[in-house]
Amino acid sequence: MHRRQLLAAPALAVLARPAVAQADQRPVVTIAVQKLSNSNTFEPPREQSNVGFRLHGLYAEQLVGTDWLRDARLVPGLATAWRRPDAATLELTLRQGVRFHDGREMTAEDVAFSFGERLFGTRGASGAGTSTVLAGTNSKEPPAEVIAVGRRTYPGLDRIEIVDRYTVRFVNRTPDVTLEGRVAQSVGAILSREAFAAAENWLAWGRIPVGTGPYRIAEFRPDTMLVMEAHDAYWGGRPPARRLRFVEVPEVSARVNGLFSGEYDFACDIPPDQITVVERNSRFEVLGSPINNIRKFSFDKTHPVLADARIRRAMSHAIDRRMLVETLWAGRTVIPRGMQLESYGAMYLADWENPRFDPAEARRLLREANYRGEPIPYRLLNNYYTSQVANAQIAVEMWRAVGLNVQIEMRENFTQVTARTPGRGVRDWSNTSIFGDPVAGILRALGPRTEAERNAEWTNPEFDRVATALEAETDMERRRAQFRRILEIAEREDPCYIVLHQAAAFTAKRRDIAWRAANGWAMNFGPGNLRVGA
Amino acid sequence: MLRFVASRIARAALTISMVVTFAFIVLRMSGDPAQIIMGADAPPEAVDAFRTAWGLDEPIWVQYLSYFWAILQGDLGRSMRDGRDAIVLVTERIPATLALTLPALAIKIGLGIPAGIYAALHRNSLADRIVMVVAVAGFTVPSFVLGLLLVLLFAVQLGWLPSGGQESWRHAILPVVTLGLGGAAVLARFTRSAMLEVLGQPFIRTASAKGVPWRAVVVGHALPNAAIPTVTIIGFMVGSLIAGAVVVESVFSWPGVGRLLVVAVGNRDLAVVQCVLLLVAVTMVCSNLIVDLLYGLLDPRLRGAARKAA
Numbered sequence: 134m135h136r137r138q139l140l141a142a143p144a145l146a147v148l149a150r151p152a153v154a155q156a157d158q159r160p161v162v163t164i165a166v167q168k169l170s171n172s173n174t175f176e177p178p179r180e181q182s183n184v185g186f187r188l189h190g191l192y193a194e195q196l197v198g199t200d201w202l203r204d205a206r207l208v209p210g211l212a213t214a215w216r217r218p219d220a221a222t223l224e225l226t227l228r229q230g231v232r233f234h235d236g237r238e239m240t241a242e243d244v245a246f247s248f249g250e251r252l253f254g255t256r257g258a259s260g261a262g263t264s265t266v267l268a269g270t271n272s273k274e275p276p277a278e279v280i281a282v283g284r285r286t287y288p289g290l291d292r293i294e295i296v297d298r299y300t301v302r303f304v305n306r307t308p309d310v311t312l313e314g315r316v317a318q319s320v321g322a323i324l325s326r327e328a329f330a331a332a333e334n335w336l337a338w339g340r341i342p343v344g345t346g347p348y349r350i351a352e353f354r355p356d357t358m359l360v361m362e363a364h365d366a367y368w369g370g371r372p373p374a375r376r377l378r379f380v381e382v383p384e385v386s387a388r389v390n391g392l393f394s395g396e397y398d399f400a401c402d403i404p405p406d407q408i409t410v411v412e413r414n415s416r417f418e419v420l421g422s423p424i425n426n427i428r429k430f431s432f433d434k435t436h437p438v439l440a441d442a443r444i445r446r447a448m449s450h451a452i453d454r455r456m457l458v459e460t461l462w463a464g465r466t467v468i469p470r471g472m473q474l475e476s477y478g479a480m481y482l483a484d485w486e487n488p489r490f491d492p493a494e495a496r497r498l499l500r501e502a503n504y505r506g507e508p509i510p511y512r513l514l515n516n517y518y519t520s521q522v523a524n525a526q527i528a529v530e531m532w533r534a535v536g537l538n539v540q541i542e543m544r545e546n547f548t549q550v551t552a553r554t555p556g557r558g559v560r561d562w563s564n565t566s567i568f569g570d571p572v573a574g575i576l577r578a579l580g581p582r583t584e585a586e587r588n589a590e591w592t593n594p595e596f597d598r599v600a601t602a603l604e605a606e607t608d609m610e611r612r613r614a615q616f617r618r619i620l621e622i623a624e625r626e627d628p629c630y631i632v633l634h635q636a637a638a639f640t641a642k643r644r645d646i647a648w649r650a651a652n653g654w655a656m657n658f659g660p661g662n663l664r665v666g667a
Numbered sequence: 668m669l670r671f672v673a674s675r676i677a678r679a680a681l682t683i684s685m686v687v688t689f690a691f692i693v694l695r696m697s698g699d700p701a702q703i704i705m706g707a708d709a710p711p712e713a714v715d716a717f718r719t720a721w722g723l724d725e726p727i728w729v730q731y732l733s734y735f736w737a738i739l740q741g742d743l744g745r746s747m748r749d750g751r752d753a754i755v756l757v758t759e760r761i762p763a764t765l766a767l768t769l770p771a772l773a774i775k776i777g778l779g780i781p782a783g784i785y786a787a788l789h790r791n792s793l794a795d796r797i798v799m800v801v802a803v804a805g806f807t808v809p810s811f812v813l814g815l816l817l818v819l820l821f822a823v824q825l826g827w828l829p830s831g832g833q834e835s836w837r838h839a840i841l842p843v844v845t846l847g848l849g850g851a852a853v854l855a856r857f858t859r860s861a862m863l864e865v866l867g868q869p870f871i872r873t874a875s876a877k878g879v880p881w882r883a884v885v886v887g888h889a890l891p892n893a894a895i896p897t898v899t900i901i902g903f904m905v906g907s908l909i910a911g912a913v914v915v916e917s918v919f920s921w922p923g924v925g926r927l928l929v930v931a932v933g934n935r936d937l938a939v940v941q942c943v944l945l946l947v948a949v950t951m952v953c954s955n956l957i958v959d960l961l962y963g964l965l966d967p968r969l970r971g972a973a974r975k976a977a
Contacts, residue, residue, distance in 0.1 A: 172704070278713040357832075394818075545698065546703055547703065
């Protein structure tokens with residue numbers, strides 16, 4: 134380098150800085166969340182909770198997308214089209230020119246990897262699954278629980294066939310009309326095969342999975358901060374934020390205070406009772422809506438009192454759902470028609486009704502059952518669900534009003550709530566429909582090989598029979614009839630639960646930021662859904 | 668002396684092993700880590716797979732023996748949450764916690780002791796009453812309430828300081844002040860009481876009667892004698908340097924050992940909880956040992972008693 138060039142270098146560097154800064158005027162957005170990651174990884178099958186669902190779509194995408202900003206219907210994602218050669222096969226045409234965060238183009242090889250080695254390990258979808266690796270720290274074999282989630286999500290998957298560079302086939306062992314919905318789940322995110330090959334071990338890869346989403350994971354400090362940078366080669370357009378900073382702030386009051394003080398642009402996980410606190414300040418607003426999760430009271434029908442279905446029916450008639458929604462949710466959520474969502478499309482039973490609020494009928498059923506005030510235990514967690522304790526206290530009073538003696542017993546965690554010990558009666562639970570079909574909703578919780586059966590809280594032979602038939606049925610009319618029968622059994626004849634309302638997710642934000650909240654846990658900061666200074 | 672040290676070390680080892688055993692039993696009896704870490708919606712197959720992978724399906728006594736044997740070999744286990752060594756997870760959080768607790772300790776000592784001495788020397792004066800009202804308020808207001816009040820004032824209303832996080836030294840100010848004020852109040856109360864007790868002793872009257880200047884009486888006779896209860900309290904404060912900021916770290920989203928402990932307890936991340944508890948027990952035992960030695964330095968009578976016993 135010549136002397137003049139050497140002398141000019143610092144000046145050039147100084148002059149170049151504003152130019153670099155001007156090159157990207159997009160904002161840096163800071164979002165305060167209660168929790169960043171349960172497992173300290175971002176591999177979707179390892180983060181199957183509201184915490185993970187919020188972030189998945191920002192960095193990883195599926196072949197079939199879900200339009201969370203509208204009606205949660207399935208839309209083209211990394212696949213532009215799909216067709217059914219037969220009831221057990223789904224053929225998808227991949228979107229061309231999609232770039233991973235590492236710059237590589239996504240091809241059918243990445244799809245095969247994402248539904249093969251990445252999800253099921255080296256033994257594949259139908260392998261023995263004998264992984265004993267502890268959270269993938271020593272090798273690239275996925276942890277056993279990842280494989281288990283993969284198998285649960287794709288129980289019939291036989292193989293992925295690569296037809297050509299941009300065409301793949303999902304071949305199931307059995308007919309499955311819900312295959313498109315299963316592919317749309319976050320478990321089915323398409324991740325970079327080469328990034329996996331280059332990673333030191335599964336855990337290192339799981340912390341920064343390389344996907345195709347509008348943002349790439351740039352930095353993760355467990356329990357503290359997650360930074361995502363814009364992926365400017367995103368196939369859907371240039372992301373509107375230069376950087377997203379997610380900071381973990383466990384306390385609600387701290388999230389709200391940080392929003393007010395200007396440190397955060399968004400504050401997530403706002404309970405309904407804080408909505409008025411936030412909106413009292415005209416510079417902020419709370420957005421949110423019902424999501425694909427239904428809150429319910431769940432029965433243990435092996436409890437001596439609850440063994441009589443009439444008692445459970447009486448408990449259902451005693452609950453005024455409208456009042457719960459108005460008082461605890463400020464009217465900002467809805468009561469579904471039984472354990473189903475409108476997003477079920479052709480499977481939605483629009484004429485289905487919940488057991489009506491009818492205290493007189495509840496009293497009549499109790500008289501008929503010869504109920505004499507025997508205590509019914511209600512194991513309760515301290516606000517694991519939003520407003521859970523208040524909800525329980527109100528419900529107990531509603532039950533008391535018709536003569537039911539329900540007694541709250543506080544517990545610390547779910548293991549204690551579901552422990553198969555004397556004194557298990559009523560509990561809180563929720564049901565997420567991970568795509569628009571009963572198979573992805575009620576049948577994830579009830580029926581063969583589910584938690585209710587495993588906990589021995591509720592089983593019904595006819596329910597199990599119809600549920601098994603529904604899972605394999607391909608005729609839509611027969612499926613609807615089977616679903617109706619399932620609801621009749623679980624909500625009326627042999628009640629397993631009381632539907633309360635849809636859960637709702639609320640996010641507080643600056644009013645001058647134009648942004649729409651999703652009808653689910655997912656946060657969308659993609660092209661077209663963020664404008665600062667609106 | 669050797670026997671004294673050996674017996675103290677043996678007692679410390681017993682204390683630590685009791686803490687570890689107690690924590691092991693309580694954590695395992697009060698919740699299934701597999702269900703908690705995998706979440707309420709996790710498929711049963713995934714929960715089973717997790718349980719098998721971590722040996723949680725073994726009888727509890729088998730788990731305990733393996734755990735204790737591993738500790739004796741210096742292996743504190745791995746986090747079930749992300750598979751890393753528990754000791755690594757804990758030690759990487761220690762600097763963040765000390766960044767709060769050490770300055771807070773300085774505030775406690777620098778503010779609490781002078782305030783207590785001043786209040787004692789001006790007993791029943793207006794200054795004494797003000798100091799004591801502030802001190803009572805300081806240690807009766809829970810730290811999370813004080814923290815939130817400070818955030819409301821300095822972050823939300825005035826906008827001078829950040830409300831939480833750990834991005835710069837400014838982020839540490841409010842949590843340090845929150846921790847420091849509460850501890851200073853406790854020290855002020857104890858120092859005042861100790862000083863008042865000593866100031867009422869005959870040897871103080873004697874020294875004054877002999878014409879020793881009051882300042883010399885206070886510095887040379889009152890303060891050393893009043894130091895023993897104060898040193899005991901400071902010993903506890905030093906012992907809680909590692910995990911004494913659990914609430915404040917949560918309120919201010921400060922990623923220290925306290926936050927790690929809360930998250931680990933919530934997740935029943937057994938190895939991490941046990942590692943933190945072990946560390947806390949060791950710190951507390953060591954600080955108690957140091958306090959014992961300081962007693963000897965501060966009080967000649969204890970030195971004499973030790974010599975006689977020898």
